[in-house]
Amino acid sequence: MTYLGGVFQDGKLVIDVSAGPAQIDALRSGYGKASPFPNMVIDNFLSPELTERLSDNFPPPALASVSRISQHQYLKRGYRPLSLGEHPSAELLKAFNSKPVIALMEALTGHQNLVADPDFVGGGFHEIERGGHLDVHTDFNLHPQMRLIRRINLIIFLNREWDQDWGGALELWPSDMRACAVSVLPIFNRAVIFDTGKMCFHGHPAPLKLPKGLTRRSMALYFYSAQTAADNDVGTATNWRNRPEQSTLASKWMLRARRAWRAIGN
Template identity: 25%
Template sequence: MRSNQEDMYLDNATLNNRYVESLLSKLEYHKLELHKEFKIPQRINSCYLDNLLDEEDTRKIYASFPEHQEMLLLKDLREYKYVGIQLNKYHPILSKIIYAFQDRRVVKIISEITGIKNLFADEYLYAAGFSLMKKDCFLNPHLDNSHDKDRDRYRVLNLLYYVTPDWHQEYGGNLELWDRGLKQPCRTIHSKFNRLVIMVTNKSSLHSVSKIDYPGQRCCVSNYYFSPQPVDDHEYFHVTSFRGRPKEKVRDLILQGDAILRNGIRKIFKHGIKKPHFYRK
């Protein structure tokens, strides 16, 4: 006779396998069209896929998100959002879906879609995990940190999976890609329920999240993939570097100075002076 603990383990294993198999099936079926979209020239490499998982599964993922008070608040001139990284504190469904994206077979298909070789998932979820944004939350234009937590590999891909049911584009909280820099209009990707976005991260992939103007919550599961080589031809290093929006002239000056200062600190102290944002197993 199985114990309750064994039953729980089998239930979790079945759930994880279902997520992985769903990802593999959907990504494989749409692989060619996603590859073509990702490679469209003269814009930040990106693509998205709707109806990624069974709708009921996605609703359960959303229902498993904790209240925002149970998450880490990040709020300053750069951003306003809530993040969850210490997965053992939260519902196991969240861990299952996050690590489903790290299955080696899923990583392989993502490599084929993007054309980026030698991809590695990050079990420590450096700056990844899951996030919640409610009314007035935002993320200013920025470049993601160029490396992993140990500065051994380049951060090359960002996978964003949106799970809030009935989230309309006019609510805000949408991904904004500044394909031609801040002097030109951005390209907006709606943070639609059950949508996966795959985007490159490099020294020019400036992106942001529009301010939320709705009394609800936009929830997202995120993963970064890394590689020993940069997507571009030469080596580089920078911390997460924020900018002001086109009309935020003063904020832009402050944030550029902030990025220069933090970049200088990281060149002296490998891990910076703040507590790094990763999963402590």
């Protein structure tokens, strides 16, 4: 089932929603009941033509807005419109901030009066290299400029080939960090939608075991709404957590080992 398609009109991509009300209602019903926090996984989320266009126009490393080599996010690049210039990926990103996408996110999750982020703070195209990782965390939930509260994440995977032995599954964890509750392989045209909040822990903490020349690619879109009296503990900082088998000291030594491994060209 395809939920979002797209056609070009007058040189611009126009997004259309093709999913029927029955399918959307069924997904929304399951979303709120999902463990460890509201989430859903949808395969074949985009039309084949739109997915291929996103993949074919994935930006090159030279256009990266950010490049992370820290303890918690290692060998990760992010691409946002301001750094993409005239590259086709910039217009593709902006198309996903359109009203049809927002309306679909509201229908699927039950969150209302959502607003897309024109600056893609923390979002956009993401890419992680061989040996890279993203530790389990909760996201910042206060937009630094708009001062709106982040409600949901939409992640669309753009990996044409993926072997589960390579790792890289998106993991959803409960707040007690006892065990991973949901593991989602980043296969082509698979979408993951989930709530953001101080108890919504996620990441892919194990180093990627990719063949040389491949990266883990995705597009991340974040949606916001106005603050309410129920919103507390809001902020612009990411909250990192270690898995049970990790320790801070061990993580630091692992980071040093990975940097040395990268330096010798492996």
